[in-house]
Amino acid sequence: MKILTEHESKKLLAEYGIPVTREAVARSREDALLLACKIGFPVAMKISSPDIAHKNAAGGVLLDVGRLEVGAAFETIVGNAKKHAPDARIDGVLVQEMVPRGAKIVIGIKCDSQFGHAVMFGIGGVFVEVLDDVSFRVVPLTKRDAIEMIEEIRGRSILAGCDVGAIVDTILQVSEMAAKEKIFELDMNPLIACGRGVVAVDARVIFKD
Amino acid sequence: MISKVFEPDSIAVIGASSNREKWGHRILDNIISGGYAGVVYPVNPNKDEVLGMRCYPSVLNLPHRVDLGIIAVPAGSVPAVLEECGRKGTRGVVIVSAGFGEVGNTELEDRVRDIARDYEMRMIGPNTFGFINTHLHLNASIIPEMPEKGGISFVTQSGTFGLALVDWAASQQMGLHLVVGVGNKADVDDSDILAYMSADRHTKMIMMYIEGIERGRRFIDVASRIRKPIIALKTGRSQAGSKAALSHTGSLAGADRIYDGAFKQAGVIRAGTLEELFDSALALSISPPAGDGIGIISNGGGASILAADLCEDLGLHLPDLSERTVRMLTGVLSAIATPANPLDTAGNGSYEMFKAVTDIMLSDRSINALLVIYVHAEMVDPCLPAEAVIDAREGYDKPVITSWIGGTSIEAAVKLLEKNRIPNYPLPERAVVALNNLVRHKRILQKR
Numbered sequence: 001m002k003i004l005t006e007h008e009s010k011k012l013l014a015e016y017g018i019p020v021t022r023e024a025v026a027r028s029r030e031d032a033l034l035l036a037c038k039i040g041f042p043v044a045m046k047i048s049s050p051d052i053a054h055k056n057a058a059g060g061v062l063l064d065v066g067r068l069e070v071g072a073a074f075e076t077i078v079g080n081a082k083k084h085a086p087d088a089r090i091d092g093v094l095v096q097e098m099v100p101r102g103a104k105i106v107i108g109i110k111c112d113s114q115f116g117h118a119v120m121f122g123i124g125g126v127f128v129e130v131l132d133d134v135s136f137r138v139v140p141l142t143k144r145d146a147i148e149m150i151e152e153i154r155g156r157s158i159l160a161g162c163d164v165g166a167i168v169d170t171i172l173q174v175s176e177m178a179a180k181e182k183i184f185e186l187d188m189n190p191l192i193a194c195g196r197g198v199v200a201v202d203a204r205v206i207f208k209d
Numbered sequence: 210m211i212s213k214v215f216e217p218d219s220i221a222v223i224g225a226s227s228n229r230e231k232w233g234h235r236i237l238d239n240i241i242s243g244g245y246a247g248v249v250y251p252v253n254p255n256k257d258e259v260l261g262m263r264c265y266p267s268v269l270n271l272p273h274r275v276d277l278g279i280i281a282v283p284a285g286s287v288p289a290v291l292e293e294c295g296r297k298g299t300r301g302v303v304i305v306s307a308g309f310g311e312v313g314n315t316e317l318e319d320r321v322r323d324i325a326r327d328y329e330m331r332m333i334g335p336n337t338f339g340f341i342n343t344h345l346h347l348n349a350s351i352i353p354e355m356p357e358k359g360g361i362s363f364v365t366q367s368g369t370f371g372l373a374l375v376d377w378a379a380s381q382q383m384g385l386h387l388v389v390g391v392g393n394k395a396d397v398d399d400s401d402i403l404a405y406m407s408a409d410r411h412t413k414m415i416m417m418y419i420e421g422i423e424r425g426r427r428f429i430d431v432a433s434r435i436r437k438p439i440i441a442l443k444t445g446r447s448q449a450g451s452k453a454a455l456s457h458t459g460s461l462a463g464a465d466r467i468y469d470g471a472f473k474q475a476g477v478i479r480a481g482t483l484e485e486l487f488d489s490a491l492a493l494s495i496s497p498p499a500g501d502g503i504g505i506i507s508n509g510g511g512a513s514i515l516a517a518d519l520c521e522d523l524g525l526h527l528p529d530l531s532e533r534t535v536r537m538l539t540g541v542l543s544a545i546a547t548p549a550n551p552l553d554t555a556g557n558g559s560y561e562m563f564k565a566v567t568d569i570m571l572s573d574r575s576i577n578a579l580l581v582i583y584v585h586a587e588m589v590d591p592c593l594p595a596e597a598v599i600d601a602r603e604g605y606d607k608p609v610i611t612s613w614i615g616g617t618s619i620e621a622a623v624k625l626l627e628k629n630r631i632p633n634y635p636l637p638e639r640a641v642v643a644l645n646n647l648v649r650h651k652r653i654l655q656k657r
Contacts (some may be wrong), residue, residue, distance in 0.1 A: 189457055
């Protein structure tokens, strides 16, 4: 089992045409400031480590970071991560654009022993398991499958005003990716949907060995 | 060819026995007593005669090759016997014997499958109760009772429970065509059987009891091309996703949820309960698919409101009646009854009233299917409103489903409805659930 970092995961998603946040990994605080200036303020900053799966729990996420706070934020995040997991390999800190507000959705892949890859769609965010409002289809999906799995969700009204066509496209891109890559599991959570499209804000790809 | 298995001209029962306790005895006995018209050969090296028939030591000694070999010998002897079937040119086999993959003996199961494939024999099982083909009067199974002939083909897992389900279905006078115990599915699996049933002219609908599907994507591809209704009950709804999963998707993806999605892609109606499975199979085997505009008639308001409530819960709708329908109903109803949907005849269960309102409601364009509920009252002969429904639906191709509610006094009326191929249910909720599945089938067809 090989787990990609958020940044590596998004690079793979981008290859399949899935919109992801503008971002890069900073190795130092100076690096972080430079990247943040390029991306535009405010930024999100997240620990980048192959050994830390739950970035929030490790104190490794700071949002809405302004120009004057970037350096300190870098030190805080790396410090927290080292305290949380002293043996973790740390690539640096991921500096990323802040995405405007929108509906938080989740799209994922699960490799099933009977059906092969299945795609999941549902209401995302930190309460994804509590809300438990998701639907599945087996790969490869048709456009109609994608539309139906959106319509099936109990909370579909939160998508009012969102670009549903962009969500359908993303589900189909994920289906294509599932068919081609040796993925064990994938999470894009959250994927922010608004009137102008979707963007993957966090992602994790887990490969089979 | 699977058709040679399910429609054989000749059968060898290998492991035929005079011992009533043995499956080889029960199957041979069921084939003979069922009235199968083809040729049957008992095979057993230790007997000269079984059930008064000449018994052969091996299939190799049979005067002709046979279409079907039914094998009921101890698991260890199956490879040798199967090899002989192959050498004799047998077209297909059903392996009733147990003691293969289900007890961890996958090596023996693989060997048996390889032999069958080498000789191009299709194989049902191992570890199956066999099959029944009512149109050939062929009971090649250990099921004691031959079911009524009809359009339902039933594919089931072969455990004790599957056997009990078939026994129960037979006693319900559900009209069945094929009943197949899939067993361990070493060769022929659910998808192969679906493909056969799709082309089979006697099968009007397919009913499945499933514990697991192995090649899931193939199942979707095969089932999604079938226009006949397929309804399935899949056990294991409670299977949760792995708590230790590495992702949210992993933890939310219980196997059952993927089945849910897969059935939708396959165009298979998923039944939530056994009752729904059997009730809906009955309706789907004799009624056409329906749009979602439902009309309800009853001689007792409570029952029709109950049915209307459930319609709404299931997403069916009760259309407002057209002006013409209202005018016509006003002409036949008493002053205390309101011409609306659901329609309450205010206690009138007479032939004339049920005939008139059934006819008028069916003539309304917005009504795609009709549920007629009769609540038994002491003063009325319940056969009369039943006859009224039977007569009134003449000339309409919309589904009419009934619910005659009462005890022993309505039995004759229920028989009358059944005889005239109207799906009848003892409770209105069950009728609505069955009706809903006629609507689901229509939606599935419209998606294709």
